[in-house]
Amino acid sequence: MGWKTKQGQTETCYKFFTNLANPTRLAAIEHLMEKPMSVNELATALKQEQSMISHNLKPLLQCNIISIEKQGRKHIYTVNQETLNPIFNAIKNHAEKFCPRGGKCLRGDKS
Amino acid sequence: MGWKTKQGQTETCYKFFTNLANPTRLAAIEHLMEKPMSVNELATALKQEQSMISHNLKPLLQCNIISIEKQGRKHIYTVNQETLNPIFNAIKNHAEKFCPRGGKCLRGDKS
DNA sequence: GGTTTATATGAGTAATTATTCATATGAATA
């Protein structure tokens, strides 16, 4: 496809949004925003398999949406608040301002 | 899945990011940011079928990421700059600050 | 060094999402 070789913001954004357009990864991010955690802690919190969490953290790490700090055999993941806060705020504002009834249009609700 | 019924930012963001995590839709947005356009103008600019453009504009419209103004038989689409500008700026900053060599990590480049 | 604990990886399958082609709708104009 043409866009794959195209330089510019579109391509950069595509990768970025792709990383965030996943419920497991977003839930992980939401939890990590509360406090940094290890893979198993996240797996427990999200009631998901450890391998699934690992698989999903990987692309976030590659994009520096999260970072890792190894403490012994635990890997503690931390979110990049500097990047994510403004984005989440922008979406929150969007939902409030442009979406009727508290962002209903953003929730897969067809009514 | 649990997250589908869960209230809150995660779910709202999921729908939002899903809409943007697509190369065709991002390319359309990029073009519409230059100037508002009709479906056929976009199809020509992106070298894509008209029906593909229509299919892709639909979810963006539902989320108010773009808006429509009907001029006769033409449907002119306009991007919601108020929402998109801060998000794209945040990603641009992220790429510059956190990604080596101009955001290479965001471009599916494994090197 | 062997064992336990923590995380990562690979490969196959399931689920989701995108795209295409045919056709429907709907507005303008002859």
Added chain:
DNA sequence: TATTCATATGAATAATTACTCATATAAACC
């Protein structure tokens, strides 16, 4: 009102992405 132009929709298929299970790696501790 028949025709043309512009867009939307539906349904089938293609492509992508997520998930699961088995297993590998790797650090800590005995």
